[in-house]
């Protein structure tokens with residue numbers, strides 16, 4: 062069958078291979094992005110009906126693996142939230158099975174079970190679009206006391222490690238730990254159809270942020286391993302093993318994080334990621350479970366964009382301005398903030414937040430050598446546009462925070478010509494915060510965000526504008542990484558809002574081009590990749606909160622009072 066590409070927004074899924082025009086990976090990615098935009102007239106392609114009883118299993122597990130129980134010890138971590146995000150402010154805890162248990166409990170572990178009528182669902186320290194949790198985690202350990210050397214899968218439901226590959230090579234190298242993240246795309250695609258790939262990437266960004274803050278609470282650092290290409294990454298996580306995954310949902314390799322638990326004095330050889338399964342002495346075990354026995358739809362563009370964005374990227378030391386250190390204002394323990402983080406489902410539409418809190422939250426979004434911005438060396442490419450509704454002393458309107466000086470210039474060229482670009486009075490000197498338009502933007506914010514009331518009842522909503530087409534054309538892997546940056550921004554907002562006694566909610570559902578039009582964007586130099594909203598939450602007392610790991614330890618999550 063021969064079909065013609067009507068525009069770059071069509072990906073030819075059904076064409077005869079011999080007659081298919083050869084699209085570059087960048088064309089595939091840009092076409093995917095365009096066709097997965099929600100518009101005011103139609104949502105991106107997705108399932109027509111949803112039966113929540115058929116939701117894919119949110120927990121992957123491997124049958125036939127030896128399991129190691131991890132301790133639940135996070136409540137003994139005294140580090141304050143301010144210290145957790147400031148490298149060097151607390152001494153590093155030694156790497157051991159106990160401390161690795163705390164790292165995972167505070168990053169990807171469950172934070173509570175919720176119950177409403179007959180429904181029961183788990184929440185985790187990392188948020189996820191639709192609470193579908195496509196992100197899986199793998200631990201690579203070497204000489205960590207109490208943990209077998211090799212590859213383990215982390216099963217958050219039980220807080221255990223499942224030993225996928227035992228590596229018997231003895232080595233005198235210092236103890237080290239790496240954490241690999243992958244996505245089970247079907248979990249998101251089940252509900253969101255074609256747009257799901259974007260949500261998986263945003264969730265990876267959140268998981269990365271969650272790991273970086275949890276590492277900070279233990280006095281550790283974490284950084285992205287840059288020199289691993291996707292296939293090598295899949296091999297390190299055992300995702301390419303047909304024996305373990307035949308007939309079940311695949312996992313897409315995303316990234317590998319090196320956890321730095323000691324001083325950064327080890328040699329490059331010692332830092333090298335161990336190969337897994339490369340020697341006869343490496344023993345594999347385990348078969349992945351089937352997550353959805355009756356999938357009703359297929360979304361082939363997800364596999365296409367996944368293929369087109371495989372690869373790797375290398376950052377360069379960022380030339381960001383030397384911002385003054387973040388204010389150390391919150392005395393709260395990191396554990397309380399991390400385990401207490403929730404998405405607000407409704408906001409108090411009368412509440413006005415103070416300007417000091419607003420500016421402190423903004424300050425934490427700037428690229429400093431702090432958690433989580435020190436996970437990589439990529440210069441910031443995402444720049445929030447704020448829709449301010451209720452901040453004391455700040456006129457309602459549209460504002461921008463270009464997170465890199467060069468971006469301010471580029472944004473000015475691309476956004477509407479009649480924007481003000483004025484610095485509001487009393488803006489802290491380090492904040493590149495500018496007013497674009499004085500206006501009541503509540504209705505616009507609500508409409509743009511798929512008519513969600515959280516966008517207008519909050520104190521402010523924001524859209525993360527990404528430097529887009531030139532970055533993606535230069536390296537399509539960066540399509541993923543730009544979403545990770547958006548997820549990181551979202552994670553900072555979640556935790557900083559909690560630290561201020563407020564709450565945030567990520568927004569993946571928004572009308573892309575309608576938003577672009579309002580801002581005057583007419584091309585793909587910049588695109589909105591993620592939205593967010595912050596305010597004072599109203600909690601729903603009908604929903605009960607139960608401990609994350611009943612019977613293993615009492616854990617009382619902090620809830621913000623209504």
Ligand SMILES: Cc1cc2nc3c(=O)[nH]c(=O)nc-3n(C[C@H](O)[C@H](O)[C@H](O)COP(=O)(O)O)c2cc1C
Nearest residue numbers: 184185188189190191192263403404567568569570
């Ligand atoms: C990428 C992403 C997109 C999201 N989009 C929305 C959204 O459009 N509307 C909404 O109410 N919540 C949204 N959320 C919030 C999730 O529904 C929430 O994280 C999930 O239900 C888990 O709850 P928790 O954050 O309290 O742990 C989003 C979260 C993420 C991470």
